[in-house]
Amino acid sequence: MTISSTFLLFLCATTTLATCCSCIRMELNHMDAKENLTTAERFRRAGARARLRHESLGVAVPLTLGSWEFVAHFAIGSPPQEVHAVLDTMSSLVWTQCMPCGNDCFYQDVDIYDFSLSSTGMAVSCNDSLCSAGHETQPCTGDDGRAGACAVRTTSVGVDLAGVLCIEEFTFGSAKASIAFGCITKTDATGIGEGEDASGVIGLGKGPLSLVSQIGGNRFSYCLSNRAQSSLLVGPSAVLNGGAPFASAPFSPRSSYNLLLAAVSVGEADLNIPSEDGGVIIDVRTPFMFLVDAAYKELMQELSRRLGGSLVLSPIHDMFELCVAPADVSRLVPPLVLRFGQGGGAWAIPAENYWIQLNIEASCMMVSNSALSNGAPMNRTTVIGNYMLQNMHVLYDLDNEEVSFQPADCSSI
Structure with a gap:
């Protein structure tokens, strides 16, 4: 049985957006939606990844690309380049794979974001305050692909991820926002892809580099369904409806x-x-x-x-x-x-x-x-x-x- 749903993302009340309050519609699918897997097969795959994910939570930022996850589709750069990212409330970094990575990237079914093709992207300097904003950022070492750039290092189910911190124009439907994100060019991954299409993660944690912190509003909500429409709201629109107790x-x-x-x-x-x-x-x-x-x-x-x-x-x-x-x-x-x-x-x-x-x-x-x-x-x-x-x-x-x-x-x- 394949599972898919429509994903709504609301980003409101922030000066970085093109409008004061924008309603953005994106598609979201479960990771295994495109594969003809039985429910039992999907959960066997998800179980293996859940164990790997939680084994690493005590020492590193938890980032995985496993089954039964919710994936948002949006774009980065000018002209826009498509990105698929997994929602994650336990990490505070927005990241995607970037060129050039050669054999150091895992599989994704959209083109890898190419910094050199965008007119709006820029690497963050190691002297910038953003470079000390999150625990994922590291002092510049000179081997990060861009001299003087702020290095980003994190892990995913035991796999090391490295790159640089960049600022780029994100496009969510008709709205645009300037977002700092991890541009990942080095991974040790060999089999993370396995039919899954995500290229990165939307971190919704408490850290200053999370999407919630950068967009503002100090509140977000989601409603997830494996059969119907799913939604994420960030900002003042994130409120519970009257009626049902909570x-x-x-x-x-x-x-x-x-x-x-x-x-x-x-x-x-x-x-x-x-x-x-x-x-x-x-x-x-x-x-x-x-x-x-x-x-x-x-x-x-x-x-x-x-x-x-x-x-x-x-x-x-x-x-x-x-x-x-x-x-x-x-x-x-x-x-x-x-x-x-x-x-x-x-x-x-x-x-x-x-x-x-x-x-x-x-x-x-x-x-x-x-x-x-x-x-x-x-x-x-x-x-x-x-x-x-x-x-x-x-x-x-x-x-x-x-x-x-x-x-x-x-x-x-």
Whole structure:
């Protein structure tokens, strides 16, 4: 089954844009949309990349080009050169591959951006304040392809990426913005492409080089769907709609959008969340949820007790432990409720958002054990993946330091 959706990007209230408030329409597809893969095959690929991604989070900026990610299409330069970039809330750099890279670039299905063909691009000097803005930028070394340019270095699932920081005209539909981005010319990647078309990443993190920080507005939201229209809003237009109730959770005092988890329950059972665990992160680049070891074991025990004789054989034994007939999900599986700390609310994840139908015989729980799936410190962290966020409007309010979750019809956002 192929999956595609329409992607809307709203960039508002910034002097760098061509207009005060512009509505920009772009296409977004899942990475595997063009391949004739079964649901089980897509999740096997996504699972392998999720493990690699989270193993590196403790020491480097997490950048991957895996399956089940949302890809935006826009253009860079004058004349415009097409770019496909993955949305990422856990990194704070906008980057794309650039010429000349020879054999040092991974596969992408659009032409690699060529700095020399644009009349509006310029490299950022190592003396510029932008060069000290983010932890991805490094002092100039003279081997970056342009003497005196600000070097950019980051990693992607264990792969080193290097290039220079540039400023270029980005075109989002009819609106234009001057954006600082990483122009990547060196990678150690050999097989990242594998049918995937992204050439880079749109970092939406808290850092000064993220798209959110450069556009302004101090708020953004997204509504993701694997079947309907998906949307990202940046700036004042990022607001929750009236009507449906929502739950909010304050950020913990860290550089990324970490949340504090006070309790987890399923049905009437409260799960054990050790106080020393590393809280919660939202990763829109993996479909899976990873739950800390103690809570995962109790979740397995409680659901196994509840589902009993209704359990069926898993189509992918090494990834999904609990499965039932598809018709039994809504009938037998209770919501998974996350209660956030520091005065945060409770968010009930419906069964259809943490169980996935893999074939006509089995729907399986999309929750894995952090301790078995991830390296330190992610082995003590709960991860909310994008499948849990399906048909959910998620708002990041940087002024009030909180994130909110509201059930929504993404086609109406």
